[in-house]
Each structure stands twice: as C-alpha cells, then as structure tokens.
Amino acid sequence: MISRIDLRGDALPEGPALRDLLPRADFDVSAALEKVRPICEAVHHRGDAALIDFAEKFDGVRLESVRVPAQALSDALEQLDPAVRAALEESIRRARLVHREQRRTTHTTQVVPGGTVTEKWVPVDRVGLYAPGGRSVYPSSVIMNVVPAQEAGVESVALASPPQADFGGLPHPTILAACALLGVDEVYAVGGAQAVAMFAHGTESCAPANMVTGPGNIWVAAAKRYFTGKIGIDTEAGPTEIAVLADDTADPVHVAADLISQAEHDPLAAAVLVTDSVTLADAVEKELEPQVAATKHIEDRVAPALAGRQSAIVLVDGIDEGLRVVNAYGAEHLEIQTADAAAVADRVRNAGAIFVGPWSPVSLGDYAAGSNHVLPTGGCACHSSGLSVQSFLRGIHIVDYTRDALADVAHHVVTLAEAEDLPAHGAAVKARFVGDEQMSRGWKVPGK
Numbered sequence: 001m002i003s004r005i006d007l008r009g010d011a012l013p014e015g016p017a018l019r020d021l022l023p024r025a026d027f028d029v030s031a032a033l034e035k036v037r038p039i040c041e042a043v044h045h046r047g048d049a050a051l052i053d054f055a056e057k058f059d060g061v062r063l064e065s066v067r068v069p070a071q072a073l074s075d076a077l078e079q080l081d082p083a084v085r086a087a088l089e090e091s092i093r094r095a096r097l098v099h100r101e102q103r104r105t106t107h108t109t110q111v112v113p114g115g116t117v118t119e120k121w122v123p124v125d126r127v128g129l130y131a132p133g134g135r136s137v138y139p140s141s142v143i144m145n146v147v148p149a150q151e152a153g154v155e156s157v158a159l160a161s162p163p164q165a166d167f168g169g170l171p172h173p174t175i176l177a178a179c180a181l182l183g184v185d186e187v188y189a190v191g192g193a194q195a196v197a198m199f200a201h202g203t204e205s206c207a208p209a210n211m212v213t214g215p216g217n218i219w220v221a222a223a224k225r226y227f228t229g230k231i232g233i234d235t236e237a238g239p240t241e242i243a244v245l246a247d248d249t250a251d252p253v254h255v256a257a258d259l260i261s262q263a264e265h266d267p268l269a270a271a272v273l274v275t276d277s278v279t280l281a282d283a284v285e286k287e288l289e290p291q292v293a294a295t296k297h298i299e300d301r302v303a304p305a306l307a308g309r310q311s312a313i314v315l316v317d318g319i320d321e322g323l324r325v326v327n328a329y330g331a332e333h334l335e336i337q338t339a340d341a342a343a344v345a346d347r348v349r350n351a352g353a354i355f356v357g358p359w360s361p362v363s364l365g366d367y368a369a370g371s372n373h374v375l376p377t378g379g380c381a382c383h384s385s386g387l388s389v390q391s392f393l394r395g396i397h398i399v400d401y402t403r404d405a406l407a408d409v410a411h412h413v414v415t416l417a418e419a420e421d422l423p424a425h426g427a428a429v430k431a432r433f434v435g436d437e438q439m440s441r442g443w444k445v446p447g448k
Helices: 015-019 029-046 049-057 070-078 082-100 140-151 171-183 192-201 218-227 252-263 276-296 298-307 320-330 341-345 363-366 403-419 423-433
Strands: 004-007 105-113 115-123 126-130 156-161 188-189 212-215 241-246 270-275 312-315 329-336 351-356 393-401
Touching: 029 049, 029 218, 029 276, 049 192, 049 276, 070 171, 070 393, 082 140, 082 171, 105 403, 115 403, 126 140, 126 192, 140 156, 140 171, 140 312, 156 192, 192 212, 192 218, 241 252, 241 320, 252 270, 252 329, 252 363, 270 276, 270 298, 270 320, 270 351, 276 298, 276 312, 320 329, 329 341, 329 363, 351 363, 403 423
Parallel strands: 004 312, 126 156, 126 212, 156 188, 241 270, 241 329, 270 312, 329 351
Antiparallel strands: 105 115, 115 393
C-alpha cells in the first residue's frame, strides 16, 4: 500500500542529493503551460464569450452570464445547514484573530539628522481569489483567501469558482454561502486557467486584478506562471503534501489517519512518514489497511495516492537525521509526533506549516486552527511562505533628506556612481550644489 525508503546506516547526503532520494509527485507545470496558453489568449481576445464557451467545454454547463447574481449568494446562505454555518463562522473568527495580528505598521528610521527613510505598507488595490471546485468543494479555501486580503485592507475582492452543472451553472452553494458570510459579493462562475486569465486581462463583466491567489489544479498553476509579471501570484500550488516526523512515542492510529486525511485530496497527494522506529513503521503500515478500507474515496484518490511514488515511509537512524530529511523535503504540512515535540519543531527550518504533538493534526489547520492552509508545495517551503496578510501588502520606502543631510553624504554618492561608471548619477547630486564652493571643490559641476 505504501513503499519504504531506508536511509539508515550510511551518512545522509547534503542538499539536492538528499532531496533526490525523497518521494515527490510528478507535476510538470511547464508541459501544462502550452496547453493553457490558447485558453488565456482566448479570454484576452473574446472576454466573457470565451469564458462561457469554456464553461460548456470543461464544466458541462452553458451559462448566460459568468457573474453570480447577488440573490444566489443570499439564497445559499439562507439555505445553508446551520451546523455548517456555525463551523464556517468559527473558522472565520479564528482566522481573523490570527491574521489581524499580521498587520504591518508604518515605521520611520532616522538615518542621520535631517535624513529619514519611512516604510509604509499599502495593500494591493484589487485581488482575484480562486476557490477550487473539482473533486471536492472548498469553502475553507474561500476563508483562507478572503480573510487575509480583507485584514490587509484590500478594497476590491473578487472570487471565482467553477460552475457546477448540478447547481444550474452556479458554483457550489457552500462556496456561495461562505462568500456571503465574508461579505464578498463579487463572485464568478469560472474555473481553471480561464479564471486566472479573467482576473489578469479583465473582461466585460470582470475588472482586471493586480493579484491572483488560491489553490487549484495544474491548469491553474500553469496559468499563474503564464501571467507572472503581469499580475502578482501567491504560489504555483501543486498536489497537497503531509510529512510526519515521528518516533516510538507516536500513536500509529493517529499517524495512519493523518496520512489518509491528505491522501483523500487527490491521487497525486503525498503522504510521507519519517521515523527512526521500525516498530512504528510496521504498526502504521498495518493500521493503514483497515482505515483505508473504511474511508470514502478509496479507489479514485486514497489508494493511488498512498501507493504512488510521492508517498513513502522513510526510515532514518534518529530524530537528528529525521530533521535533516524533513528540512530537505520542505513539506507543505509537517507534523511533529515525537517526544518533546515542541523542541523538535523549533529546529525545523523548512515547512509551510508545522503541527506540534498528537493534538494538532493537519485537519485542524485545514479548517479551524486560525492558521492559513494556502501553503507552498513541491519543496517550495524551502524559500516561500504560506498566504498571509503580508501577501497582499507592498512595502514602499519614502526617502526624505534635507539639504544638509544630502550634503553630508554627497561625496559618497558621487564616489560610488563613478566607481560604477554611472557619472550622471553623481551629476544629479552635484547639480544641487552649483555655486557652493566647498561642495564643488574637485567636482566638475554640470554645465560648467
């Protein structure tokens, strides 16, 4: 059901050599790029008409309009199961608590008397958010995208989610209800690469956005890459991943359940256990069988995900070696189920999010921990962060120097400009001191 990789005995290699030994899904965004190019160009040239045609082709529904009527949002919220509504409201409340603390404040540094640099934080003007709607419905992803954008102060927030033939061409009603709870009234029944293109180019119905965020399939990831430079993106999200670093104190029932919880997302989802305990490895492998048999999405997702090359039990000599492995792997979600788990977690450098101890499963973070579940995948946690308020902010430096403050450093500016063979840079400073004998001494004043 799940393979093993034995890294015990020999010294672990460094860097890329270690990463190459670890399981990873095949996810070729470059190959998908050429397939999404004509989709993106069609949206550019044909606007809403192209979006309607693609909805019929890919989603099996012919739309009259891609904009979701306001009444559909109200109806979805009114008809929402009260228990689901309560769960969404609690998820929103907790997410706001965490993300509100991420807000940045303007800060001024006095570099010298009369010379200051101020950094102010400005939200992007408009964002397009994507909520997947393929194998599953993800109202939680609506929350994880909308809350940090709102807490950052983004004034214009629009959301796209695929049209569903079962719901008359609207996105799933739970998606619409989540939007209503969050106060998002600009929603589009558009999925896949064409949704990213809609936000990038704009159409008759939808104004262009400065940034697009949100998880999606390979076509969404490829479209994000296609438009990088024209719009901002969060990340090219790949298949979900869970890695569990565990020792013999871990409960194999918990570990098996957590591996399955992520495997049910997608047949390419990665489930990796890193352990120094053969006893635990055996117990987890044994425990997977009845738990997989009892779960819902066995044949189409869970079984192929666990059996795929992206999933494995990795045996190591000790927790130190295990830390080297998980840091090389850079998991989207990393659970630490060891003795003194908090201290071990503190030594992790590369992970999208870390879940400490037996009572902090990844599922908690997916829905109601308050953390964000839009996280880097495919090893990108080695250099990238998950979605946050910071994702929607731009830091702008404001430089304010007096004449005396510039005069004090002018000779250094001129010296460096000349060292870089950019004399006009230095001349721009000299021009401000024409007629000042002390400043001009030794300078060739422009125009003289």
